[in-house]
Amino acid sequence: MIRRKKLRMIPQTAGVQLRIFCASVFALGCMAASSLAADLRVGLALNFRIQGPAAPYFIALDNGYYQVEGLNVRIDVLANSTDAIERVVSGTADVGVADLSALIRYRDAQPDAPVKAIFIVYNRPSFAVVARKSRGIASPKDLEGKRLGVSASGSTFSYWPIFVKTTGIDEAKVTIENIGIPVREPMLAAGQLDAATGMALELVVGLKERGVPPDDIVVMQMSDYGVELYGDAVIVNTKFAAEHDGAVKGLLRAMLKGLKDTVRSPANAVASVLRRDDSLAKSTETERLVLAIRSNILTSEVKANGYGAIDPQRFARVVDQLAIAYRFKSKKPTPEDVFDASFLPSAAERRAN
Numbered sequence: 001m002i003r004r005k006k007l008r009m010i011p012q013t014a015g016v017q018l019r020i021f022c023a024s025v026f027a028l029g030c031m032a033a034s035s036l037a038a039d040l041r042v043g044l045a046l047n048f049r050i051q052g053p054a055a056p057y058f059i060a061l062d063n064g065y066y067q068v069e070g071l072n073v074r075i076d077v078l079a080n081s082t083d084a085i086e087r088v089v090s091g092t093a094d095v096g097v098a099d100l101s102a103l104i105r106y107r108d109a110q111p112d113a114p115v116k117a118i119f120i121v122y123n124r125p126s127f128a129v130v131a132r133k134s135r136g137i138a139s140p141k142d143l144e145g146k147r148l149g150v151s152a153s154g155s156t157f158s159y160w161p162i163f164v165k166t167t168g169i170d171e172a173k174v175t176i177e178n179i180g181i182p183v184r185e186p187m188l189a190a191g192q193l194d195a196a197t198g199m200a201l202e203l204v205v206g207l208k209e210r211g212v213p214p215d216d217i218v219v220m221q222m223s224d225y226g227v228e229l230y231g232d233a234v235i236v237n238t239k240f241a242a243e244h245d246g247a248v249k250g251l252l253r254a255m256l257k258g259l260k261d262t263v264r265s266p267a268n269a270v271a272s273v274l275r276r277d278d279s280l281a282k283s284t285e286t287e288r289l290v291l292a293i294r295s296n297i298l299t300s301e302v303k304a305n306g307y308g309a310i311d312p313q314r315f316a317r318v319v320d321q322l323a324i325a326y327r328f329k330s331k332k333p334t335p336e337d338v339f340d341a342s343f344l345p346s347a348a349e350r351r352a353n
Contacts, residue, residue: 039072040247045093046077047084047232050276052289053201056121057097058272060258069250081155082106085235089113094240095251097121099155100230101322104338108328111337114238118343119252119308121259122231122296124223127156129163130203131195131218132188140220144173146194151181156197159222159229161325166226185210200295201288209284221295228317230310231296233339241343248343256307256345263298263352266290298352306350310339 046054057075060066066073078084081098085106088096091114103117129148131137137146140163150157164171179187179196185206187193196203200219207217223229234255241248262269266289267282274280301311315335323332344350 039067039070040244041072041074042066042095042247042251043087043093044073044075045084045087045096046075047081047096047098048077048079050077050273051201051280052266052270052273052285052287053292055266055269055273055289056255056258056262058258058276059261059269060254062272062275063258063261065254065257066251069247069254071247071251071254073251081232085115088235088237089115091237091240093237095234095236095248097232098235099125100233100338101125101159101318102155103233103235104319104322104333105326107338108326108330108333111330115235116238116241116340117233117235117338118241118248118340119234119255120230120310121233122292123299123302124221124296125227125229125231126199126201126292126296127159127197127222127227127229127231128200128203129195129197129220129222130188130200130207131220132191132212133216133218135191135194137195137218140167140169140225143195144170147175147177147192149177149179149184149187149193149196151184151198152178154181154198156199156222159227159325160197162227162229162321163222163225165324166321188212201292204291205284205288223295228314228321230318236340236343238340241340245343249345252308252343253345253349256349259297259307262289263293266293303352306347306352308344308350309341310335315339 081102084096087093189210
């Protein structure tokens with residue numbers, strides 16, 4: 001049975017006040033709509049397909065954080081960091097997400113390119129060598145005498161020489177097999193390879209989906225073995241940033257809120273990803289996101305110093321390590337050559353809590 005509440009009569013004077021209040025709300029609503037129509041449109045280019053780790057960018061959109069900052073953000077998903085960098089350089093996208101080492105190399109080749117990093121998302125990259133324990137591998141040196149599947153066009157193999165240097169592997173004793181990325185997990189699962197290079201976020205989940213027992217998967221994150229590279233960073237077209245200083249700062253505030261929401265509740269944040277692709281499995285993408293948070297985002301350095309910034313001394317070591325795998329065409333870059341810290345939210349806002 002539906003209970004009907006007894007209506008309370010509003011005095012005439014109160015009714016006049018109520019009508020004035022409603023008219024004011026209507027006027028404010030019109031102003032808000034007008035403001036929304038005038039919001040700054042911002043194109044954001046992601047460097048990877050829609051998966052769990054993309055949650056911070058989408059949850060910021062779904063929770064209205066960009067809108068609060070007066071931004072109408074459109075998110076495009078690209079194939080890799082190079083595509084995202086080039087989209088930002090061309091101005092087709094205003095901001096993007098790209099691997100910082102890829103940006104360093106890009107700017108070395110094109111020092112006048114209008115692009116810089118403004119916020120570190122992955123304090124450590126997801127670059128890894130993933131192996132099968134049943135193939136006799138437990139540590140990097142065990143790769144000697146084994147078959148390692150790599151994709152020559154993939155970003156992880158670009159940094160293999162650094163991993164070799166920091167771990168003391170005798171590279172001559174490792175059989176390198178160049179394979180396509182689509183067959184990497186199937187070949188590793190079938191025992192046609194002993195190990196493979198790639199993003200841990202991809203390889204680990206892919207092997208489990210193919211029935212490889214979790215306790216047979218050995219994950220050697222390069223960052224756990226002396227490779228000090230940073231991972232994904234937010235990048236910006238410097239011309240756009242110069243014209244819209246406040247908007248870029250607002251964008252980072254919104255992204256930071258989305259990042260903190262994601263770290264606080266990965267399972268809830270993944271919902272924003274699943275809305276974009278209903279073919280994704282919540283359990284799979286949650287696992288992928290949790291792995292990214294634990295290994296790449298919420299590191300001990302971030303817990304101590306907060307999100308987003310770079311450490312100048314570490315950056316110098318990063319550049320020295322890149323020189324192992326890449327010949328710089330000009331002088332080695334300084335932090336200011338590739339990173340603009342002026343848009344970062346305050347240290348208090350960036351605190352990991």
